[in-house]
Amino acid sequence: MTSTAVKSRAAASGRAGDKIFSGAALGAGVLILITLFAVALFLLIQALPTFSADPAEITGGEGFFAYIFPIIIGTVIAAAIALVIATPIGIGVALFISHFAPRQIAGPLGYVIDLLAAIPSVIYGAWGYMVLAPALVPGYEWLSQNLGFIPIFEGPASQTGKTILTASIVLAVMVLPIITSLSREIFLQTPKLHEEAALALGATRWEMITTAVLPFARPGIISAVMLGLGRALGETMAVALVLSTGGLIPSLIKTGNQTIAAEIALNFPEAFGLRLAELIAAGLVLFLITLVVNMIARAIIARHKEFSGAN
Amino acid sequence: MSKRIDVNDLNVYYSKFRAVEGVSINIEAKSVTAFIGPSGCGKSTFLRTLNRMHEVIPGGRVEGEVLLDGDNLYAPGVDPVTVRSQIGMVFQRPNPFPTMSIRDNVLAGVKLNGKKIAKSDADALVEKSLRGANLWNEVKDRLDKPGAGLSGGQQQRLCIARTIAVKPDVILMDEPCSALDPISTLAIEDLINELKNDYTVVIVTHNMQQAARVSDKTAFFNIAGTGKPGKLIEYNDTATIFSNPAEQATEDYVSGRFG
Ligand SMILES: Nc1ncnc2c1ncn2[C@@H]1O[C@H](COP(=O)(O)OP(=O)(O)OP(=O)(O)O)[C@@H](O)[C@H]1O
Ligand SMILES: [Mg+2]
Numbered sequence: 001m002t003s004t005a006v007k008s009r010a011a012a013s014g015r016a017g018d019k020i021f022s023g024a025a026l027g028a029g030v031l032i033l034i035t036l037f038a039v040a041l042f043l044l045i046q047a048l049p050t051f052s053a054d055p056a057e058i059t060g061g062e063g064f065f066a067y068i069f070p071i072i073i074g075t076v077i078a079a080a081i082a083l084v085i086a087t088p089i090g091i092g093v094a095l096f097i098s099h100f101a102p103r104q105i106a107g108p109l110g111y112v113i114d115l116l117a118a119i120p121s122v123i124y125g126a127w128g129y130m131v132l133a134p135a136l137v138p139g140y141e142w143l144s145q146n147l148g149f150i151p152i153f154e155g156p157a158s159q160t161g162k163t164i165l166t167a168s169i170v171l172a173v174m175v176l177p178i179i180t181s182l183s184r185e186i187f188l189q190t191p192k193l194h195e196e197a198a199l200a201l202g203a204t205r206w207e208m209i210t211t212a213v214l215p216f217a218r219p220g221i222i223s224a225v226m227l228g229l230g231r232a233l234g235e236t237m238a239v240a241l242v243l244s245t246g247g248l249i250p251s252l253i254k255t256g257n258q259t260i261a262a263e264i265a266l267n268f269p270e271a272f273g274l275r276l277a278e279l280i281a282a283g284l285v286l287f288l289i290t291l292v293v294n295m296i297a298r299a300i301i302a303r304h305k306e307f308s309g310a311n
Numbered sequence: 312m313s314k315r316i317d318v319n320d321l322n323v324y325y326s327k328f329r330a331v332e333g334v335s336i337n338i339e340a341k342s343v344t345a346f347i348g349p350s351g352c353g354k355s356t357f358l359r360t361l362n363r364m365h366e367v368i369p370g371g372r373v374e375g376e377v378l379l380d381g382d383n384l385y386a387p388g389v390d391p392v393t394v395r396s397q398i399g400m401v402f403q404r405p406n407p408f409p410t411m412s413i414r415d416n417v418l419a420g421v422k423l424n425g426k427k428i429a430k431s432d433a434d435a436l437v438e439k440s441l442r443g444a445n446l447w448n449e450v451k452d453r454l455d456k457p458g459a460g461l462s463g464g465q466q467q468r469l470c471i472a473r474t475i476a477v478k479p480d481v482i483l484m485d486e487p488c489s490a491l492d493p494i495s496t497l498a499i500e501d502l503i504n505e506l507k508n509d510y511t512v513v514i515v516t517h518n519m520q521q522a523a524r525v526s527d528k529t530a531f532f533n534i535a536g537t538g539k540p541g542k543l544i545e546y547n548d549t550a551t552i553f554s555n556p557a558e559q560a561t562e563d564y565v566s567g568r569f570g
Contacts, residue, residue: 103369193406194406194408194409196367197402197407197470198408199364199395200364200400200402201420201423201474202392202420203395203420204392204424211423215408215410215411216409216410
């Protein structure tokens with residue numbers, strides 16, 4: 001009799017714990033949604049004057065779309081190049097740390113990479129325009145002379161090296177630690193069971209990685225890349241310091257192009273009235289781009305759910 | 312194809328710790344050999360040295376020789392990758408690749424080393440391997456569904472199909488039924504009986520009846536105490552081990568009077 005009483009009391013407190021936990025989880029979820037919604041609402045209200053204004057009064061004099069379109073393209077190009085550079089390197093370094101490096105090297109290397117993620121972006125920007133940009137000038141010259149017939153390498157090359165390609169490379173260095181440390185964590189979590197299954201079938205180390213590790217890590221890699229992309233899209237300081245801005249041009253090695261985040265950062269201090277509304281509208285557009293990209297990433301992950309091993 | 316295994320004075324280490332000491336054993340081709348013994352006596356450790364899976368564990372190393380039809384697996388210059396494709400292994404917990412379909416799981420080992428295989432050949436091999444693992448009838452209509460969606464027993468037979476698809480000479484099984492229900496267990500035992508027509512099979516089991524049912528010969532391993540290395544105590548025909556063992560320890564263990 002006592003024992004049933006004890007049991008039911010234990011069960012009751014277990015239920016209370018469940019309730020508290022689910023309440024807290026729900027609360028946290030709702031809070032995030034409210035915050036997001038509040039940010040979106042703020043941006044929308046502040047940006048509204050842009051959309052009702054006379055197109056001639058918008059910067060450039062041809063309306064908001066003509067103003068924002070070139071810098072959307074600039075933003076996307078810079079972030080895309082950064083990811084194209086950082087993703088393979090990040091995955092490679094992460095694999096090296098998790099599956100190839102001897103323990104004495106893997107530990108410190110992982111630590112150094114985590115530290116890279118903590119360096120403030122202004123430092124990356126300073127390094128970009130003082131060291132990297134001048135160093136790249138000869139390379140850009142070479143590209144414009146030998147591959148100049150391809151529009152993206154059309155000359156004359158910038159003499160300062162402060163081009164969108166330099167900015168993209170700086171962005172790549174900045175997102176590299178994010179992609180590397182997240183991928184490494186996921187690679188380390190690959191079940192031993194599946195790694196051994198591959199090895200026991202006669203897989204080499206590399207084949208073990210392609211049959212067991214990479215498929216297991218695929219959704220995690222996509223998430224890591226998306227986080228990196230978020231940083232690349234939203235990065236202001238580094239791009240503002242490195243890029244010598246200008247109108248939208250196809251060449252990556254001439255002065256020109258601009259990104260949304262840098263455009264906002266550069267102009268925000270002196271902006272008021274309609275100009276301020278414009279910049280906030282630009283921020284809203286960046287918010288939407290990030291949202292769309294994340295939705296696409298989720299769709300990619302969900303498409304393979306059946307084969308994710310979650311069942 | 313099936314080959315015999317001869318082990319000469321094998322010592323197995325985890326870094327400094329000697330887990331198995333001085334094992335010599337001759338395993339006939341086209342037979343089923345069972346390893347029995349108390350937990351921690353080194354059955355799994357020893358089994359994994361037979362296809363060079365032991366050295367996958369950091370610090371894992373081996374002294375002595377393992378001969379596959381006379382060729383030493385541990386001779387210098389022997390590639391463990393080649394060894395493992397000749398000597399397949401089925402693990403305690405079913406481990407089909409979760410991101411692959413049933414069909415791709417069966418072909419996983421075959422497609423390694425950059426080998427290309429024509430679709431018709433692949434189809435034939437998938438059917439043959441799944442039939443060989445007594446799984447074909449249950450999965451033939453859903454070959455493109457994920458392997459992880461099968462029951463535990465079916466997954467284990469899928470793992471056996473995947474192993475026989477690479478046409479090994481020997482199949483090692485480490486407690487292949489311990490995670491399975493009695494019906495699935497019987498299915499696998501039947502399968503082991505058929506497998507011995509074509510392969511040399513070595514199976515670790517904690518189930519005496521299972522050892523008695525499926526094996527031709529039985530090896531009993533034991534340890535003197537914790538921290539001591541495991542040793543091969545007695546190796547003989549299964550009937551002899553269970554009815555008339557030479558060693559007292561063996562008799563105590565198989566009759567359940569142990570410890
Ligand atoms: N990865 C490892 N590192 C260090 N020691 C290990 C490792 N795996 C096993 N051992 C040790 O080696 C000895 C033999 O273990 P093994 O797993 O081979 O025993 P077993 O006979 O298979 O036991 P069981 O019947 O419980 O599976 C044990 O003392 C164990 O603690
Ligand atoms: Mg074991």
